[in-house]
Amino acid sequence: MKQAKISEAVVRRLPIYLQVLNELHSREIQTVSSQELGVKLDLNPAQIRKDLAYFGEFGRKGIGYDVMYLIEKIRQILKVNQTIKVALVGAGNLGHALCNYNKYSKDNMKITAVFDDHPDKIGTRINNLVVQPMSELEREVKEQNIRIGIITVPAHEAQNVANQFVAVGIEGILNFAPAILRVPEEVRIQNADFTRELLSLAYYLNHEGEETSDESVMD
Amino acid sequence: MKQAKISEAVVRRLPIYLQVLNELHSREIQTVSSQELGVKLDLNPAQIRKDLAYFGEFGRKGIGYDVMYLIEKIRQILKVNQTIKVALVGAGNLGHALCNYNKYSKDNMKITAVFDDHPDKIGTRINNLVVQPMSELEREVKEQNIRIGIITVPAHEAQNVANQFVAVGIEGILNFAPAILRVPEEVRIQNADFTRELLSLAYYLNHEGEETSDESVMD
DNA sequence: TAGATTGTTAATCGATTAACAATC
DNA sequence: TAGATTGTTAATCGATTAACAATC
Incomplete structure (x- = not known):
């Protein structure tokens, strides 16, 4: 697994993975699949697998990922295994x-x-x-x-x-x-x-569901 | 100008535009080009023009954008013209x-x-x-x-x-x-x-400049 | 008129998703 | 063996950038 240029989008997802994994760990869940992570995070499982695969082979085919092991690995990647x-x-x-x-x-x-x-x-x-x-x-x-x-x-x-x-x-x-x-x-x-x-939230308040509309902001 | 589906990336840039524009306005600058905005924000001028063009024609060819007018327009788009x-x-x-x-x-x-x-x-x-x-x-x-x-x-x-x-x-x-x-x-x-x-910042601390490297995170 | 800059289309680039062989 | 799920390649989708006619 060669370290290619990692996109910012990937890096920004790593802390999110870490967060769910910490949560799973505290609930004593030991194994998780990209499928399950995807449901929790509203992400495509393939994307999660691909993100992780940039850094190594952390999962087991047919099984999924060991929660604690993956936490350790992501910590290493983010270099937060030391304080x-x-x-x-x-x-x-x-x-x-x-x-x-x-x-x-x-x-x-x-x-x-x-x-x-x-x-x-x-x-x-x-x-x-x-x-x-x-x-x-x-x-x-x-x-x-x-x-x-x-x-x-x-x-x-x-x-x-x-x-x-x-x-x-x-x-x-x-x-x-x-x-x-x-x-x-x-x-x-x-x-x-x-x-x-807050400002971008405000945008969606009023535009949500307008995707198919053809209104415009006119004077 | 029909209201197409606006991507999240675009919506997230609007508040940033508003921020620079407010700053320009407070410095009593009246007109600004996509070029100048691009320099300030490290964005491609074409992207800025395209972003704004989703919502209407706010600029003047050969001149640029009127700062105050554009502020008003973006406020309207974000629906923050009223409190x-x-x-x-x-x-x-x-x-x-x-x-x-x-x-x-x-x-x-x-x-x-x-x-x-x-x-x-x-x-x-x-x-x-x-x-x-x-x-x-x-x-x-x-x-x-x-x-x-x-x-x-x-x-x-x-x-x-x-x-x-x-x-x-x-x-x-x-x-x-x-x-x-x-x-x-x-x-x-x-x-x-x-x-x-903070976690994604930490990533870049140690990986910055590694783009061309082929190191990996191994056990 | 010459120079500047928009709005917009077309080209490029990159990120997401689908699909599947490998394998637990 | 059958079912599940990874890692990865190929296909798709979408976002960014380049280019340029229109025009101030």
Whole structure:
């Protein structure tokens, strides 16, 4: 099984597979077929088999996939079999929420450093982390070997934070601010701006079932 | 311009267009070409033109698009030219964060009702909203004509909340819980589980630049 | 008129799905 | 052996991009 170029669509499905598999595992289900996964996730079973086959032969013909084994394999693929440390900038409500979320995660991703340049935030605690000024970013990133950063500052500060992330060598950024960020192409940006999601939901509210219609948006 | 079936990919780009356009508008830029938008968004200009052309002829040959006019048109398409009211269930940290976010939004999407069944949450205030028990959900949804719901409860409660949303006629759900929800197919689900995003970021950390490699994940 | 840029058709590219031999 | 299900190739489908006539 040679590692071909894996499409983004495939990579985005892997965490979803991991999620159902974790659920199955917690229900002590030991084996699952692509068929069953497909039903659960509304995906074509062939697609699931193909996605997994990019990375190796994880199943058994006539049987299906061993749940725990497949979890391990996907963790390896996503490189979350060891704990991944994450830095977060912006100790507001959202930053707080993500840090908490964090505590319950069994995904081996941990926010291990929090930054904010607001004087009234610096030195406060979120769980067992002390909020630090941005001047400490570089040191922490180097010391802890942090490679992923989360942005939860207001939109107008987001690009600035992104620049600092890039400057200290962060390789992947999860951006919650409603802003379009420019970063060098070797740095990966994932946008998690929830207003975008809400807006596309709004579209379907009114257009659902209109597929066969020929109405248009006119003045 | 007939309304063909619009692909999800197109719908997901519309809010992004709206975002850049809002930014351009705030910088008092009046006209923009698909070329310029393409540079800003890392998209092919032809794609942008095609996306917009599904809904009408909004540009002027030789000139480009009028920023304000295009904003209006996209708002119409997304049906956010009038304010859209949203219900939120789960008054924890994340729920709080989203309600605040809310205040700054110029997107005409407003969280106008917050629910939580925890006794110590009921009756507390988030901004100017009082947290209500779930028993009030139906009444509020009917009274305010709410059609979109946000789920910010823990994973194990998420399906239950989704069921209640469906029962009271909610048409679109934005789910922040790390759970796979089953709803009737006429109800739209958008997942905003940030651990998924983090996991796919993690993939690229270690595989970036491996496109041409032939390494594989072996035992 | 010359230059720019749209809307749209045709060409290309890539992703999803169907089908099936291999095999548990 | 019969039934189930994988991994994978081939067929299909859909989305992106290129190209260009129309026109500002």
